[in-house]
Amino acid sequence: MINVVGIGPGDLKMMTFQAKEAIDNSQVIVGYKTYINLIKPILSDKEIVSNGMKQEIERCKEAIEIAKTGKIVAVISSGDAGVYGMAGLILELLEVEKLDLKVNIIPGVTASTAAAALLGSPLMHDYCHISLSDLLTPMDLIEKRVELASQGDFVICFYNPRSKGREHHLERAFELIKKYKSADTVVGIVKNAAREDEEKIITTLEAIDYTLVDMTSIVIVGNNSTYKADDLMITPRGYKI
């Protein structure tokens, strides 16, 4: 059996009871080493299989091999396992192999809503998630989605906004957004949400300092009603108050 567990953004308190229980009930814990470290305090004497970034396929294959031996395996994702996480890969691999292993997907608090809670309430209206990583998605499709989401005045949450090797994707995205959204549209950045060194910045499309954004950041671009009030980013739901 495989439990694919979304552990939430990082802080153990932001894990669900169900996620904790699934980890407690598993014999082997498989995950990216950074995420394993986040939950170390609750792993006690479990067998741990961890590896580095970009090794997702090997990691999931290994989890499946272990589960085939009859052990209960927990595959760890940060945030929600089904949002750019490990749930899809596990199910895809099982489907290719036509294996009939039991899989439980345990949802968690995803990075965008964790970041939003720190910023205020930026996600109170229709929004979208776009990953700016072009490792698995062609850049032209990413750009097309950025343009269409901007045209529709969606609030936009960027996952994987910037890293070494992708230093200019966010800047390029903002250029496209500015074709449709005003340059003073409110932008929220949260770094290391619910982890040590958590940091939030509220700025605008025009004033952003891109160098403040890194791989651990979520960037949320507001819609045309989003406003800044003190240190909060608020998107109105539309109530007449």
Added chain:
Amino acid sequence: MINVVGIGPGDLKMMTFQAKEAIDNSQVIVGYKTYINLIKPILSDKEIVSNGMKQEIERCKEAIEIAKTGKIVAVISSGDAGVYGMAGLILELLEVEKLDLKVNIIPGVTASTAAAALLGSPLMHDYCHISLSDLLTPMDLIEKRVELASQGDFVICFYNPRSKGREHHLERAFELIKKYKSADTVVGIVKNAAREDEEKIITTLEAIDYTLVDMTSIVIVGNNSTYKADDLMITPRGYKI
């Protein structure tokens, strides 16, 4: 002090430790009666203020009045408090009144990712949330967003997809989607996610029976790579496996 608490989709196990702690630490619990009932077992002897649907403004104003007296108040939202929930309204009301009350927003597992976990892994690629309720949003903006999201081949999660008085919004949305997405695009429906009578249906844009969808449902429309395998809905992340 006000804790705006996302309790997750319904099952107490899908609440975070932080949400439980915030409720435990609050003296008065304010919420829509259906959500209060979901968490009744953990409210023990708390003072409870609950009311019905469409009374969100009254409810939040009442929470603020109680908090002004110095009591610690928890305002309950299902799912994540910041996703079409109570977080925005509380912050907006405080901003209008220029009140300096401390507010903690406690995120939770939102309905879309809870539904996704039951369906398989439909949200593994870029997706958006669109509410089909036109109580607070003009129908032409909703329709514009549906068209643009379809053009961008986003996975689309519909909140508030269908209710009395809005019986044909989903059908109208699907007509628009079919201008851009193939009629055999996979569609997942989850009713009462993580509650009694939970039910899931995997169908297509063309084959859907709209009458199966109600107010408690989340409807997820796949992208052009989403497929059905047995009773699962899978959106590939893009790995070469």
